[in-house]
Amino acid sequence: MLKLATDQNAEQKRSTARRIEQALMEEIAVGELIPGQRLDEVGLAERFGASRTPVREALSRLTAQGVLVSGEKRGVFVAKYTREELSQIFEAMHEIEAACARIAATRLNLLTRSEIETAQSACMTAAESGDRTAYLRANEAFHMAIYNATGNPYMAEIALEFRRRTGPFRAKKFADKEDLIASAQNHQELIDDIFSEDSATASKSMRDHMTLSFMQALKAN
């Protein structure tokens, strides 16, 4: 199971409700749970060997974050978006990511630089070996590194939130090795612009990166 960079491995400590929340979040991010799919409370309860109460809490929190939606019918569902909605979400994500790049460009230091570079070389390695899962993980780490470089956890939080919401849709677009390599090369240009420490350039470059990413995602969905 893919492990996002967010959850520190203090996994055994949390409450059942939190564990279920995290587990579902990951499954959605990775695409095991597909958009539009219904999540059954009792089903999840017995699957996780718990009662409905913690399941309910997990679902409630996830809907509050917009990862799940409690539609017109009963039950909660993995958020599913029309192309129009997807376009809006990506527009918003655009803006957030661009803002992150802009801020990061002005606050770079040795540590954050190296973290971004490390993540990027992991992306390159994964891309060249054509390992899709590894690339997805490395890609997450790369963007996380940029978020961290902003030095602003709140900015990072919303960026991450959008990343989670769009996870299932972005995942699809990496069909073959060429897609991975193209994405990784795109990263490289972005890095150069962020490292130039010119916020306007960094912002524009991220914008371009995200536009490309969106176009591909839209094609694949």
Added chain:
Amino acid sequence: MLKLATDQNAEQKRSTARRIEQALMEEIAVGELIPGQRLDEVGLAERFGASRTPVREALSRLTAQGVLVSGEKRGVFVAKYTREELSQIFEAMHEIEAACARIAATRLNLLTRSEIETAQSACMTAAESGDRTAYLRANEAFHMAIYNATGNPYMAEIALEFRRRTGPFRAKKFADKEDLIASAQNHQELIDDIFSEDSATASKSMRDHMTLSFMQALKAN
């Protein structure tokens, strides 16, 4: 009780848990519940004439949104920020609001224009009569109108989320009539720039507005 523009008046329909959630959100936004204050589950339960279960759900959702935090000690608390954290939150809010203004400037239509203008005249009226509560409400409506003008509900959602989180801190800064009038006049300049339909200008103007807002908030907290 102040009624934010978000909750349509279908108030009797929702579940107890949602009503509690909304009620607490409003109380926090208005400043009845002050940052750092502890929210007692059983206390809230009997206050709302319900059991702990729906209260728990409400609190859980609010912490998922970052309005409440479940600190080191037990219990959940109204989010309280250091000046450093506050600065970061406002920085993020800056970026979001600026992005909203930028998008809104490119998508204005007759309806959204008039909604913004209506909200602004309500602000002016409230400011001139020195009605603080009315101004707070009108101010919310004004910013909501801009969010709506983006035509992007997801953008609007995160903007609103930040607005809720910073509510208690922004509320404090409106001490006397002069503050209200200054804020309303500031709105007017912002409107002019958004209505110029030049996204760069609109974005910069919003940035200035938010910077001013932040400086005042920081002084008051």
Added chain:
DNA sequence: GATTACTATTTTGTATACAATTTAAAAAGT
């Protein structure tokens, strides 16, 4: 045969109960 009405079953929301922690308080010892 299609539509309406009714019944049954699932599902949700809330309440209550209980066990496991954690904080606070009291008591004992140094």
Added chain:
DNA sequence: ACTTTTTAAATTGTATACAAAATAGTAATC
């Protein structure tokens, strides 16, 4: 007087139970 230990109280997390609502399925009527 100040720790340390023990005990008590409060609080959290989870389980179970139940009532209300919603969907689906079946029967009945036109």
